[in-house]
Ligand SMILES: [Zn+2]
């Protein structure tokens with residue numbers, strides 16, 4: 526696994542917003558949504574050795590940042606952010622992840 530420093534370097538190289546490297550780093554630590562294994566970035570999503578994820582900057586074989594519009598649902602394979610399955614898994618997600626996914630809403 527890459528180090529946090531590697532992700533910060535990618536943030537600089539690709540001019541991501543400040544702090545995004547840390548978001549990508551943390552995203553690699555979340556391997557499941559509820560009981561389901563997350564889908565990693567790959568060629569079927571247009572991500573290969575020459576192309577990062579256009580939304581979150583993940584490389585081939587990495588997990589997307591939660592909330593990335595390129596991520597596939599681990600249960601049915603459709604777009605995770607617009608899939609009803611995410612509500613099924615929600616009960617087992619960490620509060621922190623839910624806050625990221627629904628960052629635009631108040632959580633209290
Ligand atoms: Zn992504």
Ligand SMILES: [Zn+2]
Nearest residue numbers: 598601608610
């Ligand atoms: Zn689904």
